Amino acid sequence: MNFDMSQFQQTFLEESFEGLDKMEAGLLTLEEDSSDVEVVNTVFRAAHSIKGGSGTFGFSEVTAFTHVVETLLDQVRSKEREFTSALGNVLLESVDVIRHLLCAVRDEEPIDENHRSEVQSKLETMLTEVSNSSSDSTDEQNEQVVSKGWLIRFVPKAYLLKTGNDPVLMFRGLQELGEVQCSVDIQQLPAFNDFNPEDCFLNWELTLMGEVSKDQxxxxxxxxxxDCDLEIEPFEEEHLEDPSNLEQAESPSPAAASSTTKERTTTKSTEASSIRVGTDKVDSLVNMVGELVITQSMLGQLSEDFDMSKLDKLRDGLSQLERNTRELQESVMRIRMMPISFAFNRIPRMVHDLCNKLGKKVDLRMSGEGTELDKTVLEKIVDPLVHLIRNAVDHGVEDPETRKSQGKEEVGVVHLHAYHKGGNIVIEIKDDGAGINAQKVLEKARQNGLIGAEEVPPADVIYDFIFHAGFSTAQEVSDVSGRGVGMDVVRKNIKALGGQVEVQSSEGVGTTFSIRLPLTLAILDGQLIRVGDSTFILPLISIIESLQIKTKFMKSLAGKALVYKLRDDYIPIIRLHSTMGIEPDSLELENGLLVVVEGDGQKAGLVVDDLLSQQQVVIKSLESNYKRVEGFSGATILGDGTVALILDIPGLIKYSHGSTRDVNFNLAKELEEQAVQMA
Amino acid sequence: MANILAVDDSASMRQMVAFTLKSAGHTVEEAVDGSEAFEVAKAKGVDLVLTDVNMPNMDGITLTRNLRTLPNYKFTPILVLTTESSSEKKKEGKAAGATGWLVKPFNPDQLLSTIKRVLG
Known part of the structure; x- marks a missing residue:
């Protein structure tokens, strides 16, 4: 049979990585409390499945390695071995090795032999240590009957095949034990007319060479x-007198082995494009499509003999269609949503290892793991998240002595919390450690010239400096979280996802990082605006308010920059028509509308001619379809087929006003001075 | 051709088994563990059961034992397909009423020919 196994390899790898996550989580639980039988079983089963699957696919390195892990776990399961934290650590390392081996298989990369053999020898040491336990002594007894080889006479009963047993399978089993030679006795074979193909007429004589016990x-x-007559005798030399009569047993060629090379070449292209979806989501999708078909046939019927008297029906039908489409869209989007626990899974292990390394004690709490997030966002948030947690454990939480001396619990708490807020997902990383030393940050900021020597900005501005490139207050370089190199990268990565990261801290009490992320990258709630003949889209989330422009609140600074007084605040005005080079309805500002937007914590007022409708738009990337354009985050296609550009608010603010906060900062100051003079 | 119930907690293994069986013209019911398999077997009626041993909730041997208590499944072939090859497990399986014991990794052709034989 033509059997291409590569098509299942993807599934195998996915479930194996899931299995490894389960093992890791289980092992960490066992370190706390090794008595939970169900957890032991889960960990064992995961290892068992990986071993079985990798065997089927012919990944022999994985099978061999996992086999040792499985054996150890089996001993724990059958209470022959105690679960010690040393064992836990070795098993956790093994999980890493298995993961590495599987990745190597997936990416067709060479494996790190050193690490594997290092961990493997640790495992084997563990394994031999137990031989003083009771179970092995019986094994030893059994293995006493070891011969150089065995002569096996195997005479199956005629009905053997009907019991579902295949001699060939058994012979292959023998072949795994040693070298097998086999001769078949065909004397019982009847004439063709009497031959019943379901009966077994053959019997065999086999020699098995190798140091094998009779038990095996x-x-x-x-x-x-x-179901057979079986004789097993130690092998003596004279049996080997005439090897030419012996028929060489068929050598085993599991399909796995032969298809390995092929499967490696085909998987790469497909691997990134798979997603596991709950059946409920698929079911609801199928339902939606059903509804859509009904609506379509209704509209079709209506159009056959349409006249104006049926206009109401047409309207009803169309609104139903709209509802269907929206629901369908939501369902499809939901397919891309995955629980954030996929990103959280790696964290406990990491914290465990970090604590070991740094001699700290941390109680990691996680909540809101079920919060769902777009798959793409999820994949890209892992690295920033890992970075922030590392920081929390390394720089945040103090060592046990320090904590004690400050009257805190020895065990620090790091809380990872995900929740919905508005149209966003918020992930908080909160520690009860030392907090950020604002004074140090400020000094450093002055050194780096981020701020003037005399200025004393508010606390949130100070903390924000840690997100600047090359900014670190750490005294020494540590290999855990480096020197703060990376906080700028963290912010950059989160921004690339359309998200924001903020920090709050209080010295001696702790630090909280909040990451705000959009639910999805593919669809955006947009506000359509019009400037002259052009339509643009503003992300609804960035709009604070819209107002009629009153000239008395307008001020111009140094004769060029325009600002608007919004209650107690001054915000810069961006005239879209001049930025975009479009002819507006009117150049008089009071004829337009001011849309107050916020991006990167800065406000600005956009002058537009008109506000149109609000609608969800599908974001099309400009980079992949055209090229990157400053001030736009993407484009979309509107209902009438025209293309509208989506404004990138932070980019736009930057673009219109040069570099950011300093401008605003100085702006506000200048205005205050003006106001004082006027008064 | 037969309706076969494939029981395995590993999705890739289920897919492969199902693919093998379907390619030979059988129809396949799938279950992720013993307890689901037991329900499927009761509800649908299958001609042959092919089960893994190590599974959450209900293992393959318990499943075999439970199926044998149902009048409809007294004589239905139940094949165990597992990485497990210890003699104790095999004895346990045989005592529970399994028809045969196949050791993974499985060879599709062998699986099919075994199935063909036990179906008679």
């Missing part, structure tokens, strides 16, 4: 011991 041989035939 018996085990092979165990399933059929009542």
């Amino acid at each position: 041989v018996e085990e092979i035939f165990e399933w059929v011991d009542e």
Whole structure:
């Protein structure tokens, strides 16, 4: 049979990585409390499945390695071995090795032999240590009957095949034990007319060479011991007199082995494009499509003999269609949503390792793991998240002595919390450690010239400096979280996802990082605006308010920059028509509308001619369809087929006003001075 | 051709088994563990059960034992397909009423020919 196994390899890898996550989580639980039988079983089963699957696919390195892990776990399961934290650590390392081996298989990369053999020898040491336990002594007894080889006479009963047993399978089993030679006796074979193909007429004589115990041989035939006559004798030389009469047994060629090379070449292209979806989501999708079909046929019927009297029906039908489409869209989007626990899974292990390394004690709490997030966002948030947690454990939480001396619990708490807020997902990383030393940050900021020597900005501005490139207050370089190199990268990565990161801190009490992320990258709630003949889209989330422009609140600074007084605040005005080079309805500002937007914590007022409708738009990337354009985050296609550009608010503010906060900062100051003068 | 119930907690293994069986013209019911398999077997009626041993909730041997208590499944072939090859497990399986014991990794052709034989 033509059997291409590569098509299942993807599934195997996915479930194996999931299995590894389960093992890791289980092992960490066991370190706390090793008595939970169900957890032991889960960990064992995961290892068992990986071993079985990798065997099927012919990933022999994985099978061999996992086999040792499985054996150890089996001993824990059957209470032959105690779960110690040393064992836990070795098993956790093994999980890493297995993960590495599987990745190597997936990416067709070479494996790190050193690490593997290092961990493997640790495992094997563990394994031999137990031999003083009770179970092995019986094993030793059994293995006393070891011969250089065995002569096996196997005479199956005629009905053997009907019991579902295949001699070939057993012979292959023998072949795994040692070298097998086999001769078949065909004397019982009847004439063709009397031949019943379902009966077994053959019997065999086999020689098995190798240091094998009788038990091992018996085990092979165990399933059929009542369905055959079996003789197993130690092998003596004279039996080997005439090897030419012996028919060489068919050598085993599991399909796995032969298809390995092929499967490696085909998987790469498909691997990134798979997603696991709950059946409920698919079901609801199928329902939606059903509804859509009904609506379509209704509209079709209506159009056959349409006249104006049926206009109401048409309207009803169309609004139903709209509802269907929206629901369908939501369902499809939901397919891309995955629980954030996929990103959280790696964290406990990491914290565990970090604590070991740094000699700290941390109680990691996680909540809101079920919060769902777009798959793409999820994949890209892992690195920033890992970075922030590392920081929390390394720089945040103090060592146990320090904590004690400050009257805190020895065990620090790091809380990872995900929740919905508005149209966003918020992930908080909160520690109860030392907090950020604002004074140090400020000094450093002055050194780096981020701020003037005399200025004393508010606390949130100070903390924000840590997100600047190359900014670190850490005294020493540590290999855990480096020197703060990376906080700028963290912010950059989160921004690239359309998200924001903020920090709050209080010295001696702790630090909280909040990451705000959009639910999805593919669809955006947009406000359509019009300037002259052009339509643009503003992300609804960035709009604070819209107002009629009153000239008395307008001020111009140094004769060029325009600002608007919004209650107690001054905000810069961006005239879209001049930025975009479009002819507006009117150049008089009071004829337009001011849309107050916020991006990167800065406000600005956009002058537009008109506000149109609000609608969800599908974001099309400009980079992949055209090229990157400053001030736009993407484009979309409107209902009438025209293309509208989506404004990138932070980019726009930057673009219109040069570099950011300093401008605003100085702006406000200048205005205050003006106001004082006027008064 | 037969309706076969494939029971395995590993999705890739289920897919492969199902693919093998379907390619030979069988129809396949799938279950992720013993307890689901037991329900499927009761509800649908299958001609042959092919089950893994190590599974959450209900293992393959318990499943075999439970199926044998149902009048409809007294004589239905139940094949165990597992990485497990210890003699104790096999004995346990045989005592529970399994028809045969196949050790993974499985060879599709062998699986099919075994199935063909036990179906008679």
